[in-house]
Structures are given as structure tokens and as C-alpha cells.
Amino acid sequence: MKVLKIATAGSVDDGKSTLIGRILYDTKSLTDDKLEAIEEKSQQRGFDYLDFSLATDGLVAEREQGITIDVAHIYFSTPSKSFIIADTPGHIEYTRNMVTGASTAQASIVLIDARNGVVEQTYRHFFINNLLRIKDVVIAVNKMDLVDYSEEKYNVIKGEIEYLASKSEYKGQNLTFIPLSALKGDNVVAKSDNMSWYQGETLMHHLEALDTEDINDESQTRFPVQTVIRPKTEEYHDFRGYAGKIYGGDFEVGDEVAVLPSLTKSKIKTINFFDKEYQIAKRGSSVTITLEDNVNVSRGDMLVKTNEEPKIAKQLDATICWMDKEPLQASQKYYIKHGVNDAQAKITQLSSIIKTDFSGIEENPSELELNQIGDVQLKLSKPLAFDAYKNNKSNGSFILINPKTNNTVGVGFIK
């Protein structure tokens, strides 16, 4: 089954939860007992319509405040695909959740309230989609029923977003504009009778037609070794398998590989998955690889094809999204987790804060606060083998961990 991961983003009251509830309802993904619960709660609150947002707002605190406060995962399927929606909150203070939700997404839906048009939050969402290089972005212009299904209003919003896109550094993004009403169901699953001026697809048609292979990250092959498998049984006495997941490209038996960071050369002897051997393993596969030579490979090392080596260095430049209440300051030390590899990192320079409303940068700031995005330079305790994020997402990203609290405090995108 093909799986498509989608991140949703919008401002408070853009109707994001309602949209997701509507998708679940129209694709018949709400089960009878869940539907009953929604009907019952809607009635209790005195609504004369079904409050679909009740399908997703999970935590008690959220229901009390009537807002979404964390990343919630929602699952549904159509005959052609399985969908996972990471529903992320739209408040200014929760940018970190949006980055989190978008980091595993292949597509993204940005909601805009047709009455309010493009607001500061829209800039931010659009910015994050660009920073994370989400390939397929849907601009869902919602609440069209409240602006009399006005084509003019829709076109103004479309023009503003297109202008933003023209200023963005990431040019590979597919933008799709869809006017809809989540509450009334226009252009969500079924085509709207109220907007004959709109010739495009409905939201669900668009998402169903997306080619999940195509929008995945393709680049040079990277195989970070998670653990070494040594059964030490009679049958597998000499078996020494390197377990990991293949990113970027494929591997084939016989491929000449380099072990990083040592740059030792060998050849792929076997590719194992459970009790079978294969000739070729495609990207995205968790497999076990054995090598021709008895070389020294351990957790955190990486196998790549020879002549496709990434950069190996003890320092790097990155854009960081800060996720912790305690701000980042130059000269602080953190643990860095780059894929499955761990090291220590010192912030040698905090050069700028990037304004997420596209209004430029602030140079030489003293610190980077929660939900701010900035450029830094890191010094590492050992060499890491990394790519630029724009060339390889998995090998171009890392997290920072506060050694005192063990919390994940930032996510980095290598330049």
C-alpha cells in the first residue's frame, strides 16, 4: 500500500480541524461510534451542524481551550492510497510543532481563511514549507461560503502567494490552489456546484493523484549503520551484517562502497531481508548488508558508493529551528544527533535570525529563542559525514540535545 504523509498548517480558526473532519467524513473513514460521539457532542454544545473538529482535537486541555496544541496524527485510506495527516497547530508559539509535523511529510496543506486572506501566519507556514523543501504544497482557500464563493477574493489570495513563491529560494515546489469550504464540503471530496469558475481538481483528487515515489527525496545512496548483527550461532558463525535503512538511492550486490568516516573500501557481498537474499535493495528499505572484506564497521558509520562520498568534516554551517524555552546562545555545548550518529557540538557562531515573514534577517543576535530560525556554525567533537539538506534530506539534517535535560532542543538543516 502506498502511504502519503501530509502536514497541515493554518492559523487559529482557519478551520483546519473541520477540514480534516470533513475529509474523514466524506471518505467514509469515520466509524459509526466516532460519528455518534461527534453528533452527541455537537448537540450538547447546541450546534445545528456537525462539528467535525471534534474528530481530531484530542487532548482534554485542547477541548477546554477549543484549540489544537500538539501534533496529532490522523489516518485514513482510499482504495488507492493510505494517508497520514500530521495536524499541527497554527499559533505563533508553536512553530516547532509545525516543523516537527512537516519534517516527515511529502506534501503539505496550508489553510487560508478567505475572509482574512494572507496573514502573518501564512507567511510563516509558507516559509517553513520552503525551509523543509516540501515538494507538493496545496494552498487551500477555506470558508469560501462566507465570501459568497467570490472568484475575486480567491484570485487576490492566489496572487499574493505567487508573489511570495517568486521570492523563495526553493524553486522545485509544486503549488496548487484550491478554493473550498470544509464546513459545507465544497471541493473537498466532491466538486462544488457553487464555484463553476474553478476548473481544477478537488483536494482529495489532487492528493490521490500524487505519485508518492516521485515526491520522495532521490539523491546519492546513504546507508547509516544502526547496529551490527552477529548471531554467533553454528550456522551463522562468521555472519557479520550491517543493519540500517537505505536513503537517497539504491544498493546492488557487487557495488563498491566506502565506509565513512574511515574511507575504507569494500564491496557489497549480500543484501539480506529476513530469511532471504536480494540482488538490489531500493531506497527506504530497512535491510542488512554484508561486505566482502572483514573491515571495521560500527554504529554511526555510513556506507556509500565510492565516488559518491559526502563531505566529511568537524565543523558545519546550518540553519536551525529552535524548539526549547531556554534560548540557544553562541559558545554553548549540545549533543548532536545526525541520523543515527552521535557527537558533541559547540555553537561557534550565531550569525543571524531569519525572519519567517520574509522580511529579511537580523544580524549578530545574542540568542535564538523558542520558535526562532537562525543561521549558526557548529564545531564537532568528531568528523561527521554529511550532505547539504537541499541535496539529501536525511543526511542533511540533525537534532541538538541539551546535555542537562536530555530534551531535543533544536533541529538543523545543513547548508
Next chain:
Amino acid sequence: MSHTTIQVDALESEAIYIFREVVAQFEKPVLLFSGGKDSITLVRLAQKAFYPAKIPFPLMHIDTGHNFPETIEFRDRLTKELGVELIVRNVQDNIDSGRVKEETGRYASRNMLQTETLLDAIEEFGFDACIGGARRDEEKARAKERIFSVRDDFGQWDEKNQRPEVFDMLNGKIDLGQNVRVFPISNWTELDVWSYIEQEEIEIPSIYFAHKRKTFVRDGMIWSADDEVVYRDEEEEVVERMVRFRTVGDMSCTAAVLSDAIDINKVVEEIRDSSISERGARIDDKRSEAAMEKRKQQGYF
């Protein structure tokens, strides 16, 4: 040498990746095994993650004493075949020693009592990672659970202070006394699990398939009348029906559904067409809307 290409399915690949991270990042992991289809699926994924080596951690069953006998028999056979260590800790022991008090009456269940036994066992063995089969599609509060979910000494979940999980990097760093609950099939749905069991031809306990059973109806749900642990009023009439169970939890709070699905293909077909979610058949979630969130804050799995 075969000349074929392997593309591991995204969800399976992700789960295997998570298992390998657990073994690499923790000293003493354990797989919490209930004998249910989700934990049986976990066992298969763990086998795949470390093959040809054996599963490198024990399985642990927190036994409520209210299990279907079919489940216990299945559990013992499976662990023997795999050659893995099985640890069993009984809720009954805590009841006998007076550490926990058993609920009585119509809706009595031992589900809540499992928490205390689980926390005791974690302390007894010093487990730092407990792998479980929870899925985000099961329930609204679960939808926000992380793959590596950090718990304190009391097993509590602090939903407002969860670590962000970006890309597939998993931060397993913890302080002494903390432990992590790990959910490798977080992103699977009930249908995904059933389809996998079908595809992999995994054996599961017989109560998942339609069979004749003495049952009675209460609150629109069908309950097993075979065993004394299920409380039944005298006026509640016992009738033999063709039923199956969608989960194999505590017998006292696991309802059956009417079904003709006698094999795995028919079960998958039935789930595909189904209109009652799996948790709809668990009475303890129906107690209140916030039931699951409260239990999790108290250290429930």
C-alpha cells in the same frame, strides 16, 4: 543468489528501523507482550530486524488473570518456538498482597490494575525501554503519542512536554529512573496490522476468528458468558452466537462482535467494511471521554 529487487514497505521499514534504534540506544529493553495481534506483529517485526540473530530482548506479559485461555496457550507456544525469554508478572499477586484493590460490580475490570504491576516489573528488572504495540489510530489521546515516549519514575506521561520527533531521528537519552515506552507500529492502522498478518501468514490466537460461544448482551454489546470473571446479572440471558474478538484484552472488558469471519482473509475483508472502531468494543474507554488520557498520565501503557 536470487536476482530480485526488494522494496520494503514504508511502515514495515519504519518499524524495523525503530527496533534497531531501541537495541542500539538502550541497555535493557523489553517487549510487552499481551498475546494480542499487535504484540504478535511486533514479535515478527523484531525477528526481521535482527535476523539471523535471535530477538535480543525478553518478552514480558503483565497477566491480569482474566485472559482468554487460548491466548495464554498461544503465548507459551510462540515464545518456546522463538527461543526467547518470557517474563510473566501477575496482577493477582498485587491483589493478594493488598497493594491494589480490585473493582467490583457490573463494569469491574482489571485493566487499570495492570499499571502497578507493570511499574513494579520495570523497577524489578531495571528495564529502560518498554516496547509496546499501541497505535496512534486507536484513540484520540494516542494520536499525539511519540514513538519514543519518555516516562518518569511513576510511569507518568507529560503530554505538554513531549520531545519533538523530527525526520526519523529518535532521541533516547534519559536520566536515571526514567524509562521510555517505544511504539514501533505507531503509524499503522488496524487494517494495516490485519493485512500484514495475512501477507506474512502469521499465526494468531483462535479467538480472533469466528467461533460459537455462549454470550449475553448488555448496553448493545456482546459479552462472553463462558467464564466467571465476566460479571453477569441473572436476568441477562445467555445465548450461543457466532462471534469473534477484535482485541484479546481482559475478558471482563472485551466485547465480542457477531461475525462469520472464520479465517484471516475473511477477517481482513470484514475489517475493511467495518463500521465500528476497535476501541468501540472496549468498555473501559467508554467510561469517559478523557479515560485514556487520564490512564496514560498515571503510567498506563
